[in-house]
Amino acid sequence: MPDKQPASKSPAPKRDVLGKGLGSLLGLDKETPTPASAESYAIGTSILELEVGRIHPNPKQPRKLFREADLLSLAQSLKQDGVIQPLVVSKDEDGYMIIAGERRWRASKIAGFEKVPVIVKEVTPEDMLRLAIIENVQRANLNVIEEAEAYAMLIKDYGLTQDDCARKVGKDRATISNLLRILSLPQEVQDDLMNEKLSMGHGRAILALEERGLILQARDIVLAKKLSVRQTEQLVKRMKRQGAEGGEAAEVKSGHADLDYLADTLRSHLRTKVRLQGSGSRGKIEISFFSPAELERLLQLIGGGVF
Template sequence: MAVAKKSKASSKGLGKGLGNLIRESEEDENVVVKEVVKEVVVKEPSEMKVRLSQIEPNREQPRKVFDEDALIELSESIKQYGVLQPLLVQKKDKYYEIIAGERRWRAAKLAGVKEVPVIIKDYSTQEVMEIALIENIQREDLNPIEEAQAYQRLIKDYRLKQDEVAEKVSKSRAAITNSLRLLKLDERVQEMVMEGKLSNGHARAIIGIEDGDQQYQVAQKIFDEQMSVRETEKLMKNLNRPEKPEKQKPQNDFVYRDIEEKMNKIMGTKVVIKNREHDKGKIEIEYYSQAELERIYDLLKQIKNE
C-alpha cells in the first residue's frame, strides 16, 4: 500500500529566493513512500497547458503598474517563440489564480495566445503574497511605492516584524525601513513616483517636508526642471536653512548715505559707511590697484595737512 505525503511549503525558504522556495515545496508534495520496498520516489514537477481564459491575476499582486512598451516587446517575443517559462498558479473554484507570472500572462493576451504552460501549486495567502513580492523584487519590476506597500502589508496583515520581512526578501532591515518611509509622502507625490516622474532618490530627498502641499510643489519643481538627485538635495538644504532676519536700518540712516555719497566724490572711488547702533560704525574705501591705493593715501595726507 502506498501512502502519499503532502505538506505545505515552509516560508523559511523565501529568504533564499523564489527558485529555492518552489523547489523545496515541489520536493515535499511529490514524495511517495512505498512501505514494501522502503524506497522514496521523487516525481518531476508537473507542467500542463491551461487556456488563458481560465487564468485570473491575483488581486493582491504587489505590482500595479506595467510598462506597456515592455509588454508589447514581450508579446512579440511570445508570438515568435511562445511562453518559455511556465506561470505559477493555484487552483480556485472555477479558475486558476496567478501566483507568479502576471506579466507573461498579460503579454500572452496581447499576442493572442490561447493556452500557456503553468505549474499548479498550493500555498497559503501569505505565501502567495511573499512569492509575488520576491519575484517582482528579483526582476526589479516594482516601483518604489509598490514595493513599500507590499512590505507594509506583510507587516500589518501578517504581523511580521521588519527584520523578518528583510530576511524573506534578502534585504537589510535598513532597506526595509527606508522603503516604508516613502509611504509618508503626500499621495500626489507617491503617484508621481509610481508614474516614474520622480525617482526613489528624489522621493527620499523631499520626504522631510512635512506640509503636503509644499512637498507636492517641490516635487512639481523637480519634475518640471528635470533636477538631478544632487540638485534636489541642494534645494532641500536651502529650504531648511533658517532665514536671516532683515536688519532694521537706523532712523537717521539717510544722514549716513548722504555723507557716503559726498565721500565717494571726494575720494574718487567707492566708499561704504556701515553704521551700527549708538552712532558707531566703520568706513570701507575700495581700491583696485597699488597706484590707486597710493593716490588715496596722498589724498588723505593732503587733507590732513590742510
C-alpha cells in the same frame, strides 16, 4: 615537528532569499518538470497546459503598472518562440491564481494563445504575496511605490514586524523602513514615484521637509528644473535653512481671525510659506520662494498670466 594548525572553520552562509531563484524558493529546481495533461493534473512540478481563461491574477499582486508597449513587444516574442518559462499558479475556487508570471499571461492573451504552460503549487496566502514580491524585486519590475505598498500589505495583513518582513523577503530592515516612510509622502508625489517621474532618492530627499506644503513646493521645483538627487538634497537644505530662519514667524497667528484664515488659505493655494501682518486697515504679505523657477511659478499663480 611543526605544530598542527587548528582547522579554520568556514563562516556560516548568510541567508539570502533574493539571491535564490524563485524556482528554488518554490521547490521547482529539484528536477526537470515533465509535461502532463490537465486531465492528469497533480500538484507538484509537472508542467500543465491550461486555458488562459481559467487563470486569473492575484488581486494582491504588488505590480500595478503593465505598460502596453512592453506587453505588445513580449506578445510578439511569444508568437515567435512560445511561452518558454511556465507560469506558476495556485488552484482556488475561481480557477488558478497566478503566483508568478502575470506579465507572460497578459502577453499570451494579446498573442491570442488559448493555452499556456503552468506549474501548479500549493502555497499559503502569505507565501503567495511573499513570493510575488520576491519575483518582482528580483526582476526589478516594481517601482518604489509598488514595492513599498507590497511590504506594507505583508506587514498589515499578516501581523508582521518590519524585522519579520525583512527576513522573509531577504532585505535589511533599514530598506523596509525607508520604503514604508515613502508612503507618508503626499499623494501627488507618490503618483510621480509610481510613474517614475521621480526616483526613490528624490522621494527620500524631499521627505525630510515634513510639511506637506514644502514637500509639494520642492516637488514642483524638482520636476520643473529636472533636478538630480544631489541637487534636490541641496534644495531641501536651503528650504530647511530658510524655514529655520523665518518659519516660526510665518506660522505665528496674528490675533486677527480673518487674517489668520487668509494666511492659511494662501499657504494652501500657493504651497509655500506665507506671512500676513497687520491690523484691520493695513498690513503686509510676505511670500517665500526658494529659486528662480519657484518665483516664476508663484508669479503665474498670482498674476494669472500677467507676468
